Amino acid sequence: MTTRDREVTEAAVGPESPTGQGKTAEPEVLGLGSLLGRGFGGLPVLVLLVLGLSLATDTFLTGTNLDNLGRQVSIYAIIAIGQLLVILTAGIDLSVGSVVGLSGVIAAKAVFDTAGSGSVLLAVLLALLAGAAIGLVNGVLVAILKMPPFIVTLGTLGMARGLTLLYTDGRTIQPLPRSFTSIAGGEFLGIANLIWLTVLIALLVGFGLRRTVWGRYVYAVGSNPESARLTGVPVRSVLLSVYALAGTLAALGGILLASRLGNGVPTAGTGYELQAIAACVIGGASLFGARGSALGALVGALIVGLLNNGGTLLGIDPFWLQVAIGALILVAVGVDQLQGRRRVRRGA
Amino acid sequence: MSDEPVVRLRGVTKTYGPVTALGDVDLDLLPGEVHCLAGENGAGKSTLIKVLTGAVARDRGDYSVAGVPLGPRPSPVETRDAGIGVVYQELSLLPDLSVLDNLTMGRFPRRFFGIVDRAAQRRTALAHLDRVGLADLDLDQPVRALPTATRQLVEIARVLGTRAKLVIFDEPTTALSEREAAALLERVAALRDAGQTVLYVTHRLEEMFEVGDRVTVLRDGRLVATRPIGEYDHDSLIQAMVGRPVQNLYPGERHGIGPPRLEVRGLRIPGFAAPVELTVHRGEIVGLAGLLGAGRSEIVRAVFGADPVHGGQVRVDGTPIPAGSPRAAARHGVALLTEDRKESGLLLELSIEANVSIASLGRVASGPVLRGGRERRHVRQAVEGLRVKYGSFDDPVTSLSGGNQQKVLLARWLATGAKVLLLDEPTKGVDVGAKADIYQAIAEMARDGIAVLVVSSYLPELLGLCDRIVVVRERRIVGELPAAEATEEGILRLTSPATSAADLSAPKASTAPMTPQAPLES
Numbered sequence: 001m002t003t004r005d006r007e008v009t010e011a012a013v014g015p016e017s018p019t020g021q022g023k024t025a026e027p028e029v030l031g032l033g034s035l036l037g038r039g040f041g042g043l044p045v046l047v048l049l050v051l052g053l054s055l056a057t058d059t060f061l062t063g064t065n066l067d068n069l070g071r072q073v074s075i076y077a078i079i080a081i082g083q084l085l086v087i088l089t090a091g092i093d094l095s096v097g098s099v100v101g102l103s104g105v106i107a108a109k110a111v112f113d114t115a116g117s118g119s120v121l122l123a124v125l126l127a128l129l130a131g132a133a134i135g136l137v138n139g140v141l142v143a144i145l146k147m148p149p150f151i152v153t154l155g156t157l158g159m160a161r162g163l164t165l166l167y168t169d170g171r172t173i174q175p176l177p178r179s180f181t182s183i184a185g186g187e188f189l190g191i192a193n194l195i196w197l198t199v200l201i202a203l204l205v206g207f208g209l210r211r212t213v214w215g216r217y218v219y220a221v222g223s224n225p226e227s228a229r230l231t232g233v234p235v236r237s238v239l240l241s242v243y244a245l246a247g248t249l250a251a252l253g254g255i256l257l258a259s260r261l262g263n264g265v266p267t268a269g270t271g272y273e274l275q276a277i278a279a280c281v282i283g284g285a286s287l288f289g290a291r292g293s294a295l296g297a298l299v300g301a302l303i304v305g306l307l308n309n310g311g312t313l314l315g316i317d318p319f320w321l322q323v324a325i326g327a328l329i330l331v332a333v334g335v336d337q338l339q340g341r342r343r344v345r346r347g348a
Numbered sequence: 349m350s351d352e353p354v355v356r357l358r359g360v361t362k363t364y365g366p367v368t369a370l371g372d373v374d375l376d377l378l379p380g381e382v383h384c385l386a387g388e389n390g391a392g393k394s395t396l397i398k399v400l401t402g403a404v405a406r407d408r409g410d411y412s413v414a415g416v417p418l419g420p421r422p423s424p425v426e427t428r429d430a431g432i433g434v435v436y437q438e439l440s441l442l443p444d445l446s447v448l449d450n451l452t453m454g455r456f457p458r459r460f461f462g463i464v465d466r467a468a469q470r471r472t473a474l475a476h477l478d479r480v481g482l483a484d485l486d487l488d489q490p491v492r493a494l495p496t497a498t499r500q501l502v503e504i505a506r507v508l509g510t511r512a513k514l515v516i517f518d519e520p521t522t523a524l525s526e527r528e529a530a531a532l533l534e535r536v537a538a539l540r541d542a543g544q545t546v547l548y549v550t551h552r553l554e555e556m557f558e559v560g561d562r563v564t565v566l567r568d569g570r571l572v573a574t575r576p577i578g579e580y581d582h583d584s585l586i587q588a589m590v591g592r593p594v595q596n597l598y599p600g601e602r603h604g605i606g607p608p609r610l611e612v613r614g615l616r617i618p619g620f621a622a623p624v625e626l627t628v629h630r631g632e633i634v635g636l637a638g639l640l641g642a643g644r645s646e647i648v649r650a651v652f653g654a655d656p657v658h659g660g661q662v663r664v665d666g667t668p669i670p671a672g673s674p675r676a677a678a679r680h681g682v683a684l685l686t687e688d689r690k691e692s693g694l695l696l697e698l699s700i701e702a703n704v705s706i707a708s709l710g711r712v713a714s715g716p717v718l719r720g721g722r723e724r725r726h727v728r729q730a731v732e733g734l735r736v737k738y739g740s741f742d743d744p745v746t747s748l749s750g751g752n753q754q755k756v757l758l759a760r761w762l763a764t765g766a767k768v769l770l771l772d773e774p775t776k777g778v779d780v781g782a783k784a785d786i787y788q789a790i791a792e793m794a795r796d797g798i799a800v801l802v803v804s805s806y807l808p809e810l811l812g813l814c815d816r817i818v819v820v821r822e823r824r825i826v827g828e829l830p831a832a833e834a835t836e837e838g839i840l841r842l843t844s845p846a847t848s849a850a851d852l853s854a855p856k857a858s859t860a861p862m863t864p865q866a867p868l869e870s
Contacts, residue, residue: 211718211720212716213709213710213713213717214716215718216702216706216709216718217709219695219697219698219702220695220706222697223695223697224691224692224695226692227691227692227693227694227695229674230652230684230692230693231674231678231706231760232674232675232677232678233675290695290698
């Protein structure tokens with residue numbers, strides 16, 4: 001399975017990878033089995049959806065729609081990639097949605113108070129720092145006090161949201177200066193900044209997971225923390241890093257959301273944690289840890305985004321879409337289980 | 349012993365894809381016999397048990413219990429009702445429930461509306477316990493609180509309580525100390541004498557000779573022979589299992605023991621009466637003998653820093669290593685092979701390669717970045733000479749058999765360039781062939797100058813492998829013996845708490861000379 005993941009990373013990321021790292025490994029052949037295998041993180045589903053939507057509508061394959069889709073999915077994808085890191089260690093981070101809200105208003109308030117005369121960069125850094133800090137709190141409680149991640153992040157979910165409302169008095173912060181809204185609104189070489197950023201983060205995290213010692217340690221901790229500890233893996237540092245990164249990426253999502261909307265909404269990001277978890281699971285991650293990839297999380301977020309986008313284009317009732325996305329999670333996990341069982345039977 | 353067999357299998361076959369797990373196997377289990385099942389890992393023993401219990405369906409062949417044929421795919425409930433009971437390797441009791449509930453689980457005596465009849469429940473439970481000699485056990489304590497050996501007896505009582513016509517023991521002594529295992533074998537013999545039919549599966553040949561009446565040998569899923577155990581001796585039984593003559597299981601005489609490599613000085617381990625002093629020299633293999641729970645595992649874990657200690661020092665080649673940190677210990681060249689592969693050794697979701705390289709990633713990385721090709725070469729080098737049977741390094745580590753998984757863990761530490769190797773039950777659940785490979789590998793590591801400390805409940809292993817045996821009893825080191833002069837009896841006398849001081853001070857002629865309380869210098 002690790003192999004398959006690696007093949008995926010190489011096949012899909014390698015060609016676009018600016019450093020060409022994907023080519024250092026030994027050549028491996030992609031068979032049909034590995035294409036449909038679970039390590040492939042939903043890529044076949046994604047391809048089918050794209051093909052289907054291209055054929056069923058005239059509006060799907062237009063520059064405007066794809067741009068719009070990319071911008072929508074980007075923020076979810078960035079948060080999902082952070083979530084994936086935590087899920088790989090068999091943890092879960094429920095606080096990311098609230099961190100989106102908090103970091104959004106922190107950045108918004110910072111640029112609003114200075115009325116655009118202050119440094120946007122400083123506002124962004126401040127918001128990122130807030131996200132990292134909440135992530136670190138999660139990490140300390142999980143790694144050092146050994147509290148269950150679900151409970152810890154349920155607590156910080158409430159706290160971060162409450163702090164956001166306190167900080168803004170429950171009011172939306174607007175209008176925000178162009179210097180801030182252009183972060184998400186701008187584009188480079190004709191492609192939205194948001195999309196560039198998402199691809200960059202997916203590549204960086206994917207590289208970190210597949211090609212660094214740290215990445216291997218993340219999988220080891222997710223597989224069995226006690227085994228990992230007894231082989232000299234710094235389990236605590238790994239957990240701290242993972243939660244801090246998840247918080248930071250959620251904060252980045254929050255900043256981009258505020259920038260895109262042009263205001264700081266204290267309730268922004270509500271429910272995003274579940275979207276992020278759904279994206280990871282659809283993208284092949286296991287909530288029991290040690291299985292999943294950054295590309296998978298990206299693909300998972302794309303699938304959810306495509307369903308929403310396609311549904312709108314086809315005029316499907318959004319309520320039914322919600323049912324469909326829920327069912328997709330069950331199908332993804334169900335197929336996974338069946339394949340696992342078949343594999344066990346073969347191996348016995 | 350010549351009446352109608354309790355269980356009869358004819359031409360039973362089970363295949364998994366191209367692999368024949370069981371091919372055309374005939375088996376008759378006669379009333380009141382202890383029938384042993386012998387074979388290496390992968391010979392088909394587990395599959396045979398699974399067919400008997402209904403955990404897997406056979407492809408072909410007939411299966412009848414007490415003359416009554418069972419359907420082609422009997423469910424586990426059907427086989428249980430037909431009279432097949434199993435005492436599992438990994439105990440199937442629910443640790444948080446009371447002994448009482450465990451004993452009657454699934455068959456609660458009920459009154460109206462499904463209310464449990466407590467009084468009847470207690471009576472049944474006590475009757476079951478009486479059959480295994482545990483009539484005075486407190487029924488209300490949780491199973492978790494019981495020692496392993498007692499838990500196992502409760503498990504046996506539970507199985508007997510189902511009125512099993514056949515009781516299958518699947519590796520019942522792996523988790524037991526020598527003495528507890530002996531007690532269990534007596535219990536099995538007593539059951540046989542009371543007319544119970546037993547199918548006994550074990551890796552330990554000695555146990556078969558001690559308790560078995562007949563033995564069925566399986567090899568590669570095929571029946572080799574069913575014969576009275578008396579027609580085999582130790583070597584011919586191994587030969588039947590392996591299919592080729594096996595020379596000495598243990599590597600021969602070694603030499604070249606150097607200066608002290610691992611020095612444990614005044615290590616204060618929680619629960620230990622006295623600080624632990626221990627020295628292992630370069631190229632030396634030292635065994636830690638003792639009963640289960642005597643503190644052997646605690647010593648190696650404390651040396652490795654896996655558990656916190658109150659004080660003292662561990663030195664490797666004279667350099668003190670920081671206490672309480674497995675990471676620091678690993679960096680200073682100490683390696684620990686834990687007792688439980690699955691719980692605290694393997695990374696089950698990861699590939700064979702990742703499992704081998706995880707402790708030595710620094711050697712295959714440039715800064716933080718891993719180098720795929722370098723890692724592959726590094727891993728290949730580490731498993732060399734261990735005779736690991738694998739398909740591809742990218743396969744999940746779970747695709748390997750127990751013995752090969754253990755070799756992967758050995759390779760993991762070999763790859764770190766370890767100086768001190770701590771092994772806790774290195775051959776637990778490992779078949780004969782892999783055992784020989786592991787012993788060979790350990791001896792080779794010692795020859796390369798590694799200091800080895802082995803914990804084992806299996807005395808022949810310690811005697812065959814070690815230069816020196818240190819005995820632990822009731823959480824203190826009570827003495828040591830040069831392996832060349834030690835005998836099983838001599839070690840047992842030191843390990844067992846029942847032996848009084850008076851007995852110890854007056855060794856009988858047959859026991860080996862001992863040097864009690866002189867653990868510092870060899």
